[in-house]
Amino acid sequence: MVNFQSLKEKIKKILRKHDVGDKFSHLLLPKASVLLPITIKDGELFLLFTVRSMELKSSPGDVCFPGGREEPADSDEVATALREAEEEVGLRRDQVEVISRLPPTITMAGYLVTPVVAFIDETFQPRSNPAEVADVFTVPLGYFLEPEKHSSSSYQTSENMSMLTHSFEYNDPQNNKSFKIWGLTAWFALVLAVLALEKKPVFNVGVDVEDLIPSCERFLIKSYEYKKSKL
Template sequence: MHELHEYFSLPLYVTCLLEAAFPVLAATMHIKEETIATLKQFDIGDKFSYLPVLPKASVLIPLMVKKGELHTLMTLRSEQLRTSAGEVCFPGGKRDPSDTDDVDTALREAEEEIGLSPGDVQVVCSLFPIINKSGLLVTPVVGFIEESFCPRPNPDEVSAVFTVPLDFFTSEDHYTVFSVSEAVGPVHSFNFVDSESGSQYHIWGLTAVMAILVATLALRKKPKFDVGFDFEDPLSFFKQILHRRMSKL
């Protein structure tokens, strides 16, 4: 981050020279900085501090710029796990007593699951918490990582790690919506084929909702399908969903 700030504080003529010499690097930096500025506007801060004490969990939504496009990194849970075995998710898990906050939980879990060091994550923001089917209050934490990151998945927890173009989650060609209770909102389902491995992944439920949310906010692009929330004011929708779920606990 320090090097990035130095780059943007350089005299204009030097910046232009760097852009001419390293166009790919310059474009990557521009996309990254623009995305960070956009997402920071949606950081929840202490907006949900009024909530009663609930069991908590966090997930890390790792973003990277790959081939000039925003991608997110996802994992496939091991078939050996007791819950949600074999499902696609973001790195994350339950709050540990030693964790100081939601960010701490997300970073610790990402390191345990895929070997991502907390120091290699540029945390951007925490987004609206959502109560999952188990009654956990899950907070998505968004952060940037380098494209060069080489995951070291823990086989006890993760069976595969892959990246998905963020724009995939705004495309009409790849979704299905199932009708479910208003308490949890619409459920989206995607089938993604990884071009590098040829493997197909089913991305659905809460993971899909979070991916759609980040894609919509980061790309400033309204999906081609009904997502259930107001593109201009997503906070109101997620507050309503949260309160509905809390009333049923």
């Protein structure tokens, strides 16, 4: 059995090396944040996901991380992610230990979305807000490196760059349900798995995993400069 505390400290040390902090907070775009909540079960890292309520106008039924748009009272991207997680699944701030921020991504709608990585208390029990969340489940972090069901497709960005979009299907043994994790949510999970576990996926990611953070940052800056040029 892997020692709980030693595993936690090891992962924190690894991820803090890749923390971008507020490096991109100055970018002049509408902002949003998502929380990537890590928990440890039986010596293994798991990542918590939510399923969006079918009542929502935007992406009903999609798998995502807790998160949403920045509000005026939010002090930074971390505050946005923590507030949204508490509103959506009842995750209190005293149950969260924030570790790092990973490079943001600009969505098709023009939002700068920052992934905030955190450990959550192993005793946490979700209390979902039914107006926003239809389901909550966890996936072993290693699944995103060696999935049973994975697909990818190539697309051309508006900046004329060729990229891969990834999709994972996960059969959850806890409640005998199947979930599709794709798009930006899949990308953030994949980046986190590569960094935290320090392993390469068994499939082509579409970027150099040996140079992952710089690759993400270069793509972000290129996307941002393109957006600015169109204003």
